[in-house]
Amino acid sequence: MFNKMLSSIGIGSAKVDAQLDNTQCIAGETVKGVVKIVGGKTEQQIDQIYLSVNTKYIKERDDKKYSVDVIIDKFKITDSLLVKPEEQIEFPFSFVLPEDTPLTAGRTKVWLSTGLDIKNAIDPGDKDSIEVKPSPEVAAVLEAVHTLGFSLREVETKEAPRRIRGRLPFIQEFEYVPRSGPYKGVLDEIELLFTPTGNGQVEVIMQIDKRARGLSGLFAEALGQDESYVRFEVSKTNAPEIQQTIRNIIDQYS
Template sequence: MFKKLLSSIGIGAATVDTKLAKAQYVQGETVEGIVDIRGGSIEQHIDEIYLALVTTYLREIDDKKHEEKAVLARYKVSGSLTIGPNETKTIPFQFALPYDVPVTLGSSRVWLQTGLDIKMALDPQDRDHLAIEPHPLVAAFLEAARQLGFRLHHVQCEQAPRYWQRRLPFVQEFEFKPASGPFKGCLDELEAIFFLSENSVEVLLEIDRKARGLSGLFAEALDMDETFVRFTYGTGDIPALPQLLADAIQKYS
């Protein structure tokens, strides 16, 4: 009885360790690995073993920004099982990363949190950080922006207005500054948000024009110097992407 009570408050409990085949992935790629479970000092029944894909984003409350956690997806690794004292079990898993998983640039972080659901017990958890590289379609945009003289300045996940939200309550913003090329002196910055699917990506561009004269300064003060542009491209459009992007910016700057 005493041992059961200790177990229910997490003393002598099972431990869990997730091991990934690799640490670096591309948006949408399949993740493979194993979960190692080691029993504690007594036998325990585990209701479920799960993996949660987690990130953080900034949410504005009363004009202050607070960091919030968001579960991007949850994956069931195993159903109920019993683990004996000091027994070890290894369970393989694989799952596809969602296309809207944030790229781990700037302040963005993504990790897998492994847990055991044990009735009336403190859940042992294990956290493994992932490096998420841009999908080839997003990488092509970053390269096109670089060719036009833009420098990637800042990447951050922020709460999105309802009309921008898709599956998640936030979007990842990529902020560029014109360091050289045709748009230096014309724009203050360029921001891009990507809505990615398997074969195409919809881009929401925020083009922040540089203030010119008194009317420009007035527009800047009222945030009227910003223009939003949407366009979609696929794999076949990548060779022409620098020109497509330049035309979109030129039209509204």
């Protein structure tokens, strides 16, 4: 009885550990691994084992910023089972990493949480960081922007405006500034937002922020009229020519 009481507050209870085959992945790919459970000091009934993909994003209220944890998706590994004292059990798992998982760039972190639902007890858990790499389509855009002389200044995962909010409450913005090339001194910055649309295609929203020129330019900048928003799609078909596409768009709006 005493051991059961201790297990209910997390002392001597079952332990869980998720081990991934690969900690680097691309959104839309299959993540594989195994969940290992080691029984505690007493027999425990586990209602279910689950995995969740998590990240943080920034919210702003009353001019104050704070970070919020959010579950991107959750996957059930197994139903109810009984774990005997010090028993060792393994469950292989696989799931598709959601396509709208943000990249682990800048201060954006993504991690996998493993949990055991145990009635009347503190659920033991495990956290494992994963590195989310860009898809070939997103990588083509980022490489094109870099080749045109832009340098990455900031990546921010923040609360999404309702007009562009999708399944998740946040967006991830990539902010670039022209350090060299044809747009140095012409643009202040460009910002990129990537949204998967399925079938290997990605929609890109690009904000082009022109540098103020003369009094009219300063007036437009003060009113926020120096910013242009352009949408275009990237796929395996047009990815090789995406640098020229981006250059044509910037030339048109700058």
